[in-house]
Amino acid sequence: MFTTGSKYFLGLSVLAGVAFAVSMFFANPSALGATALIGLIGALALLAGVILFARDGDVGSGEVTASSNRPAPKSMWPLVTAGGAALLLIGTITQPVFFLFGIVVLVAAFVEWMVLSWSESASSDDEFNAGVRKRLLNPIEFPVLGAVGLGLLIFSFSRVMLAVDSRFGVALFIIIGALLIVGGVLFAMRPTLKQGLVTAICALAAIAIVGAGVSAAQTGMRSELVAARYESDHEVQRECGATATDYGDSGVTQTISSVSGVNATVEFVDGELLAHVQGMTGMQRAITIPRSSPSNIIFRNFDSGRFRLVAHLGSRQVTEGVVEEVVACTQLIKSGAEQLLTLSIPKSSAANGPYSLSIAGVDDQSIDLVVP
């Protein structure tokens, strides 16, 4: 069953596989080496496979009478090849992405064309020839087309989910998921359903998703995601003043979920700043935070107006002679809202303090932060 040529290439690919295993397990694994060796394995195995399928050129069982003077059957590959070449050329003068697409189309077209013409001369039986082509190419065509198709659907759907309102997005996800299940169940319960109908429904659904994805991509992401993108760039420069900043105070988180066991809850009520400390009864004016330990403090704004909680954490020397105040703060949150502030303070308040919590723009209220 194994021909001489195929044995050679199979042996080489196994050798490459062994080399790969050795390099990954025993030598220093490197991404570059892995890529090279995997490429080698793939290429050699492909050659071996091609030769095996082609029986080293020995097609069929002897009674091969491929007629060379039959009229050539219809083929779309010349057209596709031309299209690929055109794309390639367009790519050189416009976008590199067209160039890449052109290469992919060309490679695909060459492979298909080559195998097609090889199979056409396999025997005089057209049906058999088609079978030979399928047997060789279907295992490649199906996974590639499947992956591309699925990828397109997933990508389109992700564009839709990024564009729509987040709450609507949840609903959409549930609805589409439910539709898929219902559709699947219906098809499964009616196996007699015409295949064409099923295909049509699936194709329509796919087109709808891709269409929605295209239009969603043109609309762009929903506003808070756009803002978040800018915000993360400006996070480091967040200012802790009383007025709202452009980015730092956009897309404010107004509620906290799933946080318990916080060190303290700081409330701003009627112009007064008080803390409820875990384990203590009554309201406190001082909070103890362990050194170097990330500690959670919840800020609740019960006053009218938007406020932020600011932690004053001493100062640090930036360069010789330049000293900078260290602050951390929440965003400006509206009345009735709450936000989490996570502090980790490396030096004790005796060494670097005093530390305190206050409300930006309110001078007479503060809570002592004691770091022992």
Next chain:
Amino acid sequence: MAIIERPASNVALPFVDAPVTASSTFGVLKRPVAATGWKSWVFTVDHKKIGIMYGVTAMFFFVVGGIEALLIRLQLAAPNGKVLNADVYNQMFTMHATTMVFLFVMPMAAAFANYFIPLQIGARDVAFPRLNAFGLWALISGGIFVNLAWFLGGAADGGWFMYAPNSGPVFSPTHGVDFWALGLQIAGIASLTGAINLIVTVLNMRAPGMNMMRMPIFSWMALIVQFLLLFAVPVITVALFLLTFQRNFGATFFDVSAGADPLLWQHLFWIFGHPEVYILVLPSFGIVSEVLPVFSRKPLFGYPFVVFSGAAIGFVGWGVWAHHMFASGLGPVSVAVFSITTMLIAVPTGVKIVNWTLTLWGGKLWFTTAMKFSIALIVLFTVGGLSGVTHSVAPSDTQQTDTYYIVAHFHYVLFGGAVLGLFSGFYYWWPKVFGKMLSEKIGTWNFWLMAIGMNLTFGPMHILGLQGQPRRMYIWTEARSGEGFFNLGFWNLISSIGAFVIALGVLLFLINVVHTARKGEKAPLDPWDARSLEWLTTNPPKEHNFDVIPTVHHLDEFFHRKYKEDENGAMVKLKSAEDIMAEQERNADAHIHLPSPSYWPLVLAFGLPVTAYGVIFSVPLAIFGGIIILFGAFGWGLEPATAKPSDYDPPINTGDHSGEVVAVG
């Protein structure tokens, strides 16, 4: 292998040579159709062969996990042990638990379920035979992958519960945890596919007349386990993904300074972890519920109660996870609620013990090795159950949790419950699976050594724990082990000796297996005067399981075919098993189509560890693994369930296709 043609007795089918088309001469990938040799095992989709391979795999990992346990007990036999250092010890106890839970008990239960569910419900195979083969190979890949870490910088060292943040990249800088998370992910895929497969099998492929309340109790318990797996495995999958992303891709799911809460992991882990406990013990409960009636010569006492208490455990098992977290700081309301639900689950568990005891009551007890293991299970599991009740008392649990008292508790549950049940199953079903009787003499020694060894090992741990020795410590110190002859050092030593007694017992079992394989006596058709449907075929079963799919009229169908009640209420034997078998063979079905072997499950299962390895070390490799998986999936999808005639050498005649086609996947 694929298609079994049984010429009907009076009609001789003409044998026609299949036309040799050119297509059969093309292509490398001829379908594997070998009926003998290693190929018949590696590419098989036969649920019996897959079951046996599950068993062999599980047994191998049982030995591995056992050696790890022995090393642990050697280290702890004396104060300030020097056998292992702290690092290796931490890896050892992590991998001992991981191996025993995921790579021994679960696969062994899968072995029994795979082998016996189709036989007990009167089916010829499972619903998706190739998926079944895939599950086995994925499990083997996952098991090897987890253990690969031993040779690549050190195994996982965070405990099988792998609490965050101790499992993070900072606190566990070797790749052990990566291998652990991805290996279990792969094993989880195996469990999930297995669960879906067996659920579909039980719901759709029962023999005519077998309604759910006539189903043998082992199949019932296995069914409940599959449902538990179906819902529990996705939870650990999510948790393991979070962990993998935290470790390999810089995510911050458990990073406190990024606003996360490490208790998230604990909730996810135990929502999986507690049902997991029932996943481990319920199969053994099923086995015991089969063995006790057979050797008591009377039906299971209160079959519906046992079924429904199993189902109740399956449901309530989802509402007790936080009792693993009584010391985590959940607040009094949560603690009180989970305390109560935990007490609640003790009730259906108690029902089972009562039913087993009442099954013995008034019976005619035959003390075979299988029966001894089952009776020991009743007693020892009761000990574990009762210590479990003491944990449900949350304040008391805050003293006991993370001490050796817990170790004692769950080893009484998992060794006294799960493992003894599995051994009972070995002795009971060995003649069915291999056609030879395991030696009862060696079996008796096997049993007593394991039973005594287990009490020596885990019994003293109750004392150790209640007197304050915490778990997971690579050394213990004499300064805190008290005074007197029976100080904690004494009990640690006894416990270590006990571990070796167990090991001796297991060794005797392995000797028994070899002895039986070489010169074991051939099993009669019905060695135990058994009751359920799997005994309605030869030992070992025919490839197609049953010559005729039986029609079921009773719970304990096989028993009722053999015995009838006379007018005085006494049981009278009507037919022998041989009579029944002969009757079956006379009426054998003509065309029985079984699914054909396939390469693709193996290809797909091989792609998984390659991808996982790539996730840890090199992304291109992960992509390469992904391509293997994709290729395998399409190859699988495009392959027909039954082999083409041209795949055979020489090609075979398919006859007409009017017979039933069993499999689709």
Next chain:
Amino acid sequence: MLVLLHRLSSVLRRLRGWILAGGTVIVMAGCATNAAQDTWKPKGANATKIDNLQKPVFAAAGVVGIIVFAAVIYCVVKFRDRGQPIPRQTHGNPALEITLTIIPALILTVVGVFTVRTVFDLAKTSDTEMIINVTGQQWWWEYDYPVQEQYGITQPIVTSGQLVIPVGTKVLLRETSRDVIHSFWIPALNGKRDAVPGRIQTNRIEADQPGIYAGQCTEFCGLSHANMRMEAVALSKEDFAKWVANQQSEYVAPADGTLAKEGEAVFLSQCVRCHQVNGLTRADGSPAIATADENVWAGVAPNLTHLMSRNTFAGAMFDLSTPECRKDVWESDSATFGPKYLAGVTEECLNQTALRNWLRNAPAVKPMYTNPALLSATDGKYRGMPYLGLSESDIEKLVAYLLTRQ
């Protein structure tokens, strides 16, 4: 071999009764006396509440267990195959089943009621009399006492190794962690409570009598989990006031020209990179502030201001006093305990070997992550105390200096 096994088994069968009886006696009498972490020896109000709840539950479980064993043994003896006919194929008895379901349910209901009551009782914090913050770290605990004037605590006190509390006082521990999850457990005083990073979890303890109560970290926390021990020291209220006064005393530098003074210099050049001694100043008069946040992953190392006022070091793994002195303190009665403890570790009592071994090469005696080659995951920061390469004379000087830290 089989013959031998058979003969042995018949001997065993004859001795079965004796073996069973012997086993029971061993288990009954088989408990260690004076195990330091015995969970059945409560020494404070909270642990007593747990004990009062668990003892009846254990008893009930024992009774149920004996009933099941008796039933199984009865069946095994009574119904063994003696050639009797195959029994009637009875499928059960629903009335009996239901009864046997309800009985355990009733027992558990009673247990449940008491359990819930105790759970809420133990969670009560409203009548707290004193607060101590407890912070876990690989592999030791830090205790800090916030300002509480009624106990004479006028500035935060930071200690480690031994948690000192006044007797008969309801102390609330506010627990958290700097790295991984730890669990604080002094079995004689209360059950355990995990110290989870990012969370403050409360646990109440109260000691009835002066004395030392042992404990151990019980949440697996990495390499030296086994070595993360703790001790709670209960002092009478007067003794506690003395202890507080000592902890808040001004720093007294060793006299010039002494070995201890040279030790102070070594401390300033080496130890202060991580360890704080309150009041210690550099040569230029500026305060010497520890920079553990730059060298240790969790950011803190134990405060050594009053090292000799406690009997242990390195996460309570080693005794700071010699075995004789340790025994003297641990086993003294509650009347004499306080003064003995407050005397601290004197030069005669100092466990020189342990302390010197530690200073010589800490990672060799306690497993820690300190190998510089393997610290890429922590940006080169240590988890634990590294090997410092101190010379013997430096160690000599340091020991002399540390002895002044009473």
